[in-house]
Amino acid sequence: MTTTPAAAPTNLRRVPLAKRFLTFTWLTVGLAIAILVFYTFVQPSIVVDTLVTGGMWALLAAGLALVFGVMNIPNFAHGEFFMIGSLTAFFVFSPLQDAMFNDPAGTGLLKIVAPFPGMIAALIVGFAVGAVLEVILFRPLRKRSRDQWVMNTFLLTAGVSVVLINGDRLIFGNDFRGATRYWDVRPISILGTSVSVDRIAVFVIAMVTILLFSAFLLRTRTGRAMRAVAQDEAGAQMAGISLNRIFVLTMGLSCALAALAGASLLWLYPSYPDVGLQPLYLAWYVVILAGLGNVQGAIVGAFIVSLIQTLTVTYVGLDWIDVVPTLFIILILLFKPSGLFGSEVKGVWEQ
Amino acid sequence: MATVIEETTPSRVEAKSAARRRMTFAAVLIAIAVALPLIPPFNGQDYQRLLVTGALMAAYAVAFDFTAGYIDIVNFGFAAFVGIGAYTSGLLAVDLGISPWIGMVCGALVSGFVGLLTGMLTLRLRGIYAAVMAWFVGLALMGVVRNLPDITRGSLGLSVPLLLNTSDNLPYYYLVLGILLLTLVVLMAVIRSRIGLAFRAIGQNLAAAKASGINPTRFLVINFTLSCAFAGLLGGFYAHYYGILTPDLLATSHTVEVLAVAYIGGRGTLWGPAVIAFPLMVVTGLLQAQLASLPGLELVLYGLLLILVMVFRPTGFAGLVTSAANRIWRPRTDAAETAAPTA
Numbered sequence: 001m002t003t004t005p006a007a008a009p010t011n012l013r014r015v016p017l018a019k020r021f022l023t024f025t026w027l028t029v030g031l032a033i034a035i036l037v038f039y040t041f042v043q044p045s046i047v048v049d050t051l052v053t054g055g056m057w058a059l060l061a062a063g064l065a066l067v068f069g070v071m072n073i074p075n076f077a078h079g080e081f082f083m084i085g086s087l088t089a090f091f092v093f094s095p096l097q098d099a100m101f102n103d104p105a106g107t108g109l110l111k112i113v114a115p116f117p118g119m120i121a122a123l124i125v126g127f128a129v130g131a132v133l134e135v136i137l138f139r140p141l142r143k144r145s146r147d148q149w150v151m152n153t154f155l156l157t158a159g160v161s162v163v164l165i166n167g168d169r170l171i172f173g174n175d176f177r178g179a180t181r182y183w184d185v186r187p188i189s190i191l192g193t194s195v196s197v198d199r200i201a202v203f204v205i206a207m208v209t210i211l212l213f214s215a216f217l218l219r220t221r222t223g224r225a226m227r228a229v230a231q232d233e234a235g236a237q238m239a240g241i242s243l244n245r246i247f248v249l250t251m252g253l254s255c256a257l258a259a260l261a262g263a264s265l266l267w268l269y270p271s272y273p274d275v276g277l278q279p280l281y282l283a284w285y286v287v288i289l290a291g292l293g294n295v296q297g298a299i300v301g302a303f304i305v306s307l308i309q310t311l312t313v314t315y316v317g318l319d320w321i322d323v324v325p326t327l328f329i330i331l332i333l334l335f336k337p338s339g340l341f342g343s344e345v346k347g348v349w350e351q
Numbered sequence: 352m353a354t355v356i357e358e359t360t361p362s363r364v365e366a367k368s369a370a371r372r373r374m375t376f377a378a379v380l381i382a383i384a385v386a387l388p389l390i391p392p393f394n395g396q397d398y399q400r401l402l403v404t405g406a407l408m409a410a411y412a413v414a415f416d417f418t419a420g421y422i423d424i425v426n427f428g429f430a431a432f433v434g435i436g437a438y439t440s441g442l443l444a445v446d447l448g449i450s451p452w453i454g455m456v457c458g459a460l461v462s463g464f465v466g467l468l469t470g471m472l473t474l475r476l477r478g479i480y481a482a483v484m485a486w487f488v489g490l491a492l493m494g495v496v497r498n499l500p501d502i503t504r505g506s507l508g509l510s511v512p513l514l515l516n517t518s519d520n521l522p523y524y525y526l527v528l529g530i531l532l533l534t535l536v537v538l539m540a541v542i543r544s545r546i547g548l549a550f551r552a553i554g555q556n557l558a559a560a561k562a563s564g565i566n567p568t569r570f571l572v573i574n575f576t577l578s579c580a581f582a583g584l585l586g587g588f589y590a591h592y593y594g595i596l597t598p599d600l601l602a603t604s605h606t607v608e609v610l611a612v613a614y615i616g617g618r619g620t621l622w623g624p625a626v627i628a629f630p631l632m633v634v635t636g637l638l639q640a641q642l643a644s645l646p647g648l649e650l651v652l653y654g655l656l657l658i659l660v661m662v663f664r665p666t667g668f669a670g671l672v673t674s675a676a677n678r679i680w681r682p683r684t685d686a687a688e689t690a691a692p693t694a
Contacts, residue, residue, distance in 0.1 A: 074479050141662045150479050151425060155614060156661040158607050162654030166647030174646065273647070277603070281490060288483055319498040326491040330472060333484065337476055 025340045028332070032304050035311075045193040046310050052199045054306030055206030059261040060279055061286035061298040062210060063254035069293035070230045070250045072150055073138065076157040078258050078283055079276025080164035081126050085259025086271035087168065088125045089118035090177040093266065097179060115182040119205070119263040126259025131252035133160065138251070139244065161276075169273040178270025202264045209260060210299060213253075217295065226250060230293070258283075281322075282309075289329050291339025301340065372680065380626060381532070388524050397640075398633075399520035403527055403592065405632035407585060410531040412613040412624030414581040417538045419610070420619030421550040422574050424474065425482040427606055428489025429582060434601035436462040436583025437590035438496060438503060441511040444591070451514045455587030462583020463576050465492075470575035475568055486603065493601035506598055514591035523592055530588060531625065534581050539621055541577065550574055554619070608650075611657040617669025627668045 039046040064078050096114045137156060142149075183201065187194040217223040228236040229246045237243055261279065262269070269275050282305065287293075290301030305325055312324040332340065384406075388399050411433065419425050426432070436458030443449040443457055473484035496503050503509055515522050541547050549570045552560040561567060590596055612631055617623030635649035642648055660667050 074483070137658065137662055144662070145665070148423065151423060151482070152661055152665070154479060154482065155425065155610065156658060158610060159654045159657035159661060162604075162607055162611065163651050163658065166650035166654065169647035170645055170651060274604075281486070281603075284483060285487070288480070288487075292479070317498075320494065323491045323494040323498070326487045326494075329487060330484065333476065333480070334472070337480070 025336070028304070028340060029300060032307055035307065043314075044190075046307075046314060048190060048193055048195055048199075049310045049313075050303060050307045052195070052203045053309065054303035055203045055210075056261050056265055057279075057282050057286055057306055058210055058299045058302035059206050059257050060283040061290070061302045062213060062295050063257035064283045065287050065290070065293055065295045065298040066226075066257075067250060067254040068287065069295060070226055071138070071247055072293075073153040073157065073251075074150060074292070075254070076154055076280070077161035077164060078157075078254075079278075079280025080161050081130065081255040081258035081276070082262035082265075082269075082279045083164070083168060083271060083273070083276040084129060084255075085122035085126050085262025086266050086269060086275060087172070087177065087262075088122040088259065089115075089263035089266045090179065090271050092118035092121045093179055093182075094177075111184065115201075118266070119260055122259040122263035123256045127252035127256040129259075130255025131248045133255075134248050134251040138247070161280075165273045165276070172273075174273065176270040176272045179267050181267050198267050205260070205264050209257065213257070214296075222246075222249065285325055285329055287339075289332060289340055291341045294339070294341045297339070297341030304340075369680075372676070377622070384528055384629070385525075388521055396520055399524055401633045401636040402629070403520055403524050404636065405629040406524065406527040406531050407589065407592075408609070408612055408632050409625040409628035410527070410534050410585050411582070411609045412616060412628050413531070413534050413538060413621050414578050414585065415609050416613045416616070416618060416621055416624045417542075417581075418574055418578045419613055420621070421542065421547070421554050422571055423478060423554045424485075424571060424575065425478075425610065426575065426578065427482050427486030427603065427610075428469070428492070429485075429609055430603065430605035431489030431492040431601045432462045432466055432579040432582040433586035433589065433605070434496065434596075434598075435465055435492065436586025437596050437600060438509070438586075439583070440587035441509055441590040441596050442502065444512050445509065451512060451587070451591040455584055455591070458587035458590075459580045459584035462586065463580030466579025466582075467572065467576040469579075470572040474571040474575060486606075489601060489603065489606065493598055496601060497598040503596075503598070509596040511590045511594050511596060513594050514588070527588060527592070530585065534585075535621060535625055538577070538581070542621070546570065546573065608653065611653050615656050615660050615667050617667030618665070620667075620669040623667055623669025623672075 036047050036050065060078065060082065063081075064075055067073050067075050067078075093115060096110065096117065100110055100114060137160070138153065141152065141156065145152075181196070181198055183197045185197045187196045188200065189195075190200075215223075217227060225236065225241045226246055226249070228239065228241060229243060229250075233243065236246075258279075262271070262276075269279070286301040286305050287298050289305060290297030308325045308328055309321055312321050316324060387393050388402055392398060393402065411429070415426065415429050436455070438458075439461040440451060440454035440458035443454040444451050449457070469485060469488050473481045473488070476484060497505050499505070500507065514526070542550065549560070549565050552563065552565060553567050553570055557567060586600075589600070612628050613624040615631065616625070616627035631653075635653065638649040638652070664670060666673070
């Protein structure tokens with residue numbers, strides 16, 4: 001089913017350079033960049049907003065794309081790991097916050113590093129929960145049957161989502177648990193608009209994580225093994241890669257990224273049972289836009305979705321933030337049914 | 352799942368008796384459903400209300416299973432189509448004073464039409480894309496309903512006239528039971544027709560169906576539209592039973608709830624979801640009432656059941672019943688055959 005119009009690089013070399021970039025994908029990406037450049041001069045706040053939120057959606061979407069790419073699982077419970085991350089960060093950060101509040105003088109260093117334990121804890125908890133899910137749910141299902149795997153796991157994760165949301169409600173109640181801010185510092189002026197340090201930190205965290213993540217995927221042995229599994233499971237197994245290990249690692253990593261996003265955005269999204277819903281469908285917008293399973297595409301796509309969102313909020317209204325991106329994505333899918341970067345995705349598909 | 356074709360080719364007598372057993376089974380179930388609200392623990396208003404929600408959920412699950420179980424497209428925007436029907440019917444009644452009975456039919460038509468458009472747009476895509484696109488359409492519709500407070504009153508809620516001139520739950524129960532049976536009969540008839548054969552062919556093996564000359568997109572769209580139309584009809588009932596509509600009706604969580612019931616009941620059977628919905632809704636309703644201090648417990652159980660079904664028993668409740676029936680009425684067959692449906 002996967003026809004790749006311009007797949008082999010040898011074919012690309014024959015296509016003139018100008019023509020190569022005159023594709024729908026590159027036009028869209030180019031348009032997005034042009035809009036960003038335009039607004040840098042006209043209304044820089046749009047650019048800042050796009051980059052800051054885009055960074056976080058990239059974290060979420062990269063994890064979602066990774067799990068789909070490697071394990072063929074369309075994770076409907078991805079948002080719940082966002083929730084788990086923000087919950088963990090809250091429980092780690094709030095005692096520290098109290099300590100700082102009680103002793104404002106003697107905690108110079110703590111003020112700077114206080115948010116990080118929560119984020120690290122979120123990473124660990126997210127990884128653990130993801131790994132456990134792989135072991136207790138996906139592995140038995142994989143053993144039982146791989147028929148209609150994609151759809152079955154989608155429904156399975158829908159069940160996981162219901163359990164996690166309502167389990168949270170059952171244990172921790174319907175309360176909002178958040179922090180007003182991570183770093184109590186004055187906003188910094190960038191491109192003429194004042195940006196809070198939290199936002200910048202979130203962007204930096206997202207970028208650093210994505211860089212580390214890409215380096216892991218591209219440079220390390222384990223990352224290479226992961227990509228090998230994504231390309232061809234049987235082949236990877238023949239080369240001596242333990243599938244189970246890779247699956248546990250992939251699921252854990254993906255969930256850890258989502259949890260980190262939740263933890264870093266604690267000041268924007270206070271933790272409550274279904275806080276993960278919006279991040280979930282945003283991440284899904286991104287991966288559908290970019291093409292399922294394409295990690296690099298997801299990172300670019302995150303910024304495009306974020307740009308559409310920011311423009312929607314500015315020109316149409318906050319309420320339409322869900323409606324306009326949806327229409328846009330439907331439009332894109334009419335032209336490119338497998339997503340913007342779909343042609344580069346590997347083709348492990350049920351149908 | 353392996354396609355379980357009657358591999359033993361039972362004799363005509365056996366097939367006839369199996370058909371008779373099925374009819375008896377159906378008649379018993381219907382008799383129970385009709386008599387239930389008159390039997391003591393269930394004859395109070397609270398229980399009858401639970402039974403109404405059970406029957407409504409049963410009908411949702413049947414309409415949902417019609418797409419999910421037969422053509423393998425999971426309509427993640429299902430609740431939105433229920434919502435379209437509900438809002439269409441409600442708004443017609445509120446703004447134009449049209450009778451809810453006509454409104455329900457209009458709701459079904461509008462919902463079916465939106466389903467047709469959505470289907471034409473999304474069903475050319477591969478399974479997971481279609482599911483996710485239906486979800487996006489649902490999210491967009493919910494956003495639209497929420498953002499047009501001038502028309503829909505947004506999250507304040509739209510008050511809608513009731514269907515019957517009574518607050519007694521019993522007539523509503525028989526009405527919704529009638530709608531449930533109508534849904535079941537119509538959809539089962541479709542499944543047994545030639546169109547249904549095409550649905551099953553597509554659901555089991557898309558490539559083979561294409562090769563035998565079926566135009567998949569056309570049948571997928573027919574199926575999707577029909578399912579959405581029934582969702583709209585049920586939405587109309589919902590609107591004029593509860594008398595209040597909020598955009599929350601269109602939320603994804605409701606779709607997931609319907610999905611859970613449909614899969615716990617047994618995909619691709621229609622009757623499984625219809626039967627299991629009653630006990631599920633009654634038990635969860637009772638749990639909700641008893642354990643107000645433990646919010647969300649009933650949904651945790653739902654989710655766990657769904658997970659268990661997905662991982663260990665893909666045939667769900669219907670599969671259990673079928674294999675039990677096989678064990679009772681065909682005691683002499685070998686073990687391999689009795690195990691076949693759950694394999």
